[in-house]
Amino acid sequence: MTPASRRPRSLWSPLAHAVLMANAVLVLVPMVLMGLSAFKTTREIFQRPFGLPATWSLANFQRVWVEARFGDYFQNSLIVTVASAAILVVLGAMTGYALGRFQFRGNDLLYVYFLSGLLLPIRLAIIPLFILMRNLNLLDTLWSLILIYAASGLPSAVFILTGFFRTLPADLDSAARIDGASEWVIFTRVMLPLVRPALVIVTIYNVIPIWNDFFFPLVFIKSDRLKTLPLGMTTFFGQYYTDYAALFAGLTLAALPVIALYVVLSQHFIRGLTAGAVKG
Amino acid sequence: MPSGGRREGRAEAASPAPAVAGVSGARAPARGLSLQTSRRLWLVIFLGPAVALFATFVTYPIVSALAYSVYGWEGIGRREFVGLGNFVRLFETYPYPRLLANAFWHNVIVFALTMLVQNLAGLGLALILARGPVGARTYRVVFFLPVTLSLVIVGFMWALFLNPVFGIVNKALAAAGLAGLARPWLGDPQTALVTLTLINAWRWLGFPTLVFLAGIQAVPDEYLEAARIDGAGEGEVIRRIILPLLAPSVTIIVTLTFIGAFNWFELPYVVQGVSGPPNRATDVLGLLFYRTAFGEVDTGLQDIGVGSAIAVLMFIVMGAVATFGALYLRRREIELA
Numbered sequence: 311m312t313p314a315s316r317r318p319r320s321l322w323s324p325l326a327h328a329v330l331m332a333n334a335v336l337v338l339v340p341m342v343l344m345g346l347s348a349f350k351t352t353r354e355i356f357q358r359p360f361g362l363p364a365t366w367s368l369a370n371f372q373r374v375w376v377e378a379r380f381g382d383y384f385q386n387s388l389i390v391t392v393a394s395a396a397i398l399v400v401l402g403a404m405t406g407y408a409l410g411r412f413q414f415r416g417n418d419l420l421y422v423y424f425l426s427g428l429l430l431p432i433r434l435a436i437i438p439l440f441i442l443m444r445n446l447n448l449l450d451t452l453w454s455l456i457l458i459y460a461a462s463g464l465p466s467a468v469f470i471l472t473g474f475f476r477t478l479p480a481d482l483d484s485a486a487r488i489d490g491a492s493e494w495v496i497f498t499r500v501m502l503p504l505v506r507p508a509l510v511i512v513t514i515y516n517v518i519p520i521w522n523d524f525f526f527p528l529v530f531i532k533s534d535r536l537k538t539l540p541l542g543m544t545t546f547f548g549q550y551y552t553d554y555a556a557l558f559a560g561l562t563l564a565a566l567p568v569i570a571l572y573v574v575l576s577q578h579f580i581r582g583l584t585a586g587a588v589k590g
Numbered sequence: 591m592p593s594g595g596r597r598e599g600r601a602e603a604a605s606p607a608p609a610v611a612g613v614s615g616a617r618a619p620a621r622g623l624s625l626q627t628s629r630r631l632w633l634v635i636f637l638g639p640a641v642a643l644f645a646t647f648v649t650y651p652i653v654s655a656l657a658y659s660v661y662g663w664e665g666i667g668r669r670e671f672v673g674l675g676n677f678v679r680l681f682e683t684y685p686y687p688r689l690l691a692n693a694f695w696h697n698v699i700v701f702a703l704t705m706l707v708q709n710l711a712g713l714g715l716a717l718i719l720a721r722g723p724v725g726a727r728t729y730r731v732v733f734f735l736p737v738t739l740s741l742v743i744v745g746f747m748w749a750l751f752l753n754p755v756f757g758i759v760n761k762a763l764a765a766a767g768l769a770g771l772a773r774p775w776l777g778d779p780q781t782a783l784v785t786l787t788l789i790n791a792w793r794w795l796g797f798p799t800l801v802f803l804a805g806i807q808a809v810p811d812e813y814l815e816a817a818r819i820d821g822a823g824e825g826e827v828i829r830r831i832i833l834p835l836l837a838p839s840v841t842i843i844v845t846l847t848f849i850g851a852f853n854w855f856e857l858p859y860v861v862q863g864v865s866g867p868p869n870r871a872t873d874v875l876g877l878l879f880y881r882t883a884f885g886e887v888d889t890g891l892q893d894i895g896v897g898s899a900i901a902v903l904m905f906i907v908m909g910a911v912a913t914f915g916a917l918y919l920r921r922r923e924i925e926l927a
Contacts, residue, residue: 330718408637429909431853438651461644539740579734587843
């Protein structure tokens with residue numbers, strides 16, 4: 311009864327399908343054209359922009375990977391993303407556990423303190439951050455990025471995880487405590503496995519924006535060998551700006567990991583990235 | 591004496607049986623002291639690192655950003671206290687007032703256009719998807735795909751497509767017999783900002799779509815049933831039932847769109863450049879702030895004092911909108927509970 315009630319048969323159903331199809335085309339066609347162009351020569355891109363490539367040659371990809379430091383950019387992005395996400399998830403879980411399961415004076419205050427970070431865009435504090443990183447000798451190191459991503463991701467992690475820890479039944483930790491388990495064992499063996507779905511949400515919510523971030527590398531990183539993928543892309547575009555074949559190959563290469571991951575984990579991605587804006 | 595977690599507190603109130611144990615409260619008094627101490631120690635271990643990290647790299651810089659705005663600066667060195675002098679200069683000394691007004695106006699346009707194009711389209715798509723058409727799951731996945739892509743990739747991709755000579759957009763227009771419409775979309779001051787906003791909407795459209803869809807699907811079926819039995823048409827069901835109940839999702843999207851529009855930086859920077867060309871037609875507050883903070887490419891003008899003043903104003907505006915949105919949602923939740 312319910313599904314049927316949501317779709318009464320009517321005349322505008324074909325129209326609705328046309329709209330959905332049109333939007334799917336609008337989303338996919340540019341990306342497909344980008345991917346196809348990556349296999350073409352520059353001359354081919356100009357002469358037959360919409361056709362299939364004459365040969366499926368990987369030459370553009372090879373050239374970009376070898377000449378344009380894409381390997382370095384990928385590696386830096388990977389290090390920064392994995393390290394900052396690891397710190398952020400571990401500290402977020404510890405904080406969420408303490409705030410969600412322990413009652414103590416200052417609990418609410420601390421919770422609000424972390425949440426205030428959700429309201430104030432940290433980028434606006436870029437001048438003091440730049441000076442702070444300079445004083446700590448962290449400018450032009452990957453640590454500058456790891457620390458700012460881990461710290462600025464804490465509010466969302468604390469918000470999501472505290473909420474999850476609060477919903478777990480009360481008897482769980484008390485029972486373990488009576489059995490003589492230490493707080494650390496209760497946290498890691500009893501509680502953490504139960505909030506796994508929340509850990510996935512927190513990870514995706516943070517990992518994608520960190521992987522894609524352009525702003526902090528732009529300010530903190532100067533050496534070409536330390537650039538992350540988004541920042542490296544701008545260097546690459548400056549060097550190759552007339553070489554369309556290389557440019558499209560670079561773009562495709564840069565987009566590929568996230569697209570591949572999305573194809574496999576799309577439901578997690580959607581849930582993770584809309585967390586906070588969507589309930590449940 | 592407080593008992594364990596919040597949840598335990600609620601459980602105690604609900605069940606007649608005495609609560610077994612909190613972390614400290616219900617324990618035998620003889621062991622109370624040492625348990626109190628060890629509990630404190632555990633709290634420090636659990637909370638200490640996160641508080642230290644957050645205080646150093648978020649709170650301290652944000653508080654400093656406010657403080658910086660009331661000092662004079664020479665390059666990166668702080669000089670004397672100037673009170674509101676930087677704000678006065680921002681509003682009264684050439685070229686700041688003109689740049690500020692120009693950039694602010696562009697942010698307003700980006701916000702309004704995004705609301706009108708991206709979010710209305712998102713609402714429409716969500717209303718269609720909520721009716722559960724064939725392939726709805728696949729459409730969801732496809733629509734959300736660009737949201738996961740880096741704005742740098744999206745920006746460069748469209749910059750190549752929009753190239754006035756080689757780009758496929760003008761070629762497609764020519765092929766469709768509309769060569770008269772072809773233009774340098776990103777190079778013409780008339781169209782540059784709108785084009786940039788549409789690129790942004792291409793990337794983000796899936797987000798409001800899925801947020802609205804979740805909101806519509808949360809509307810209880812009985813409400814829709816009852817309305818239809820009473821003879822309400824589809825339009826009426828949408829207008830009278832779905833849209834009012836969608837108010838929380840709308841608030842979230844409006845708030846996020848506002849913050850996004852006033853934080854706009856990556857896309858104009860990557861596609862157009864830091865000075866907001868052509869002729870500042872795509873200059874926005876984020877670029878202006880960046881240029882005043884780190885030095886303008888063309889003029890070498892750097893003023894950390896004025897830059898901090900811009901940051902403070904943006905903090906106030908965005909903090910106010912975010913707080914207002916959050917409070918409204920909270921009130922709504924209490925009303926509905």
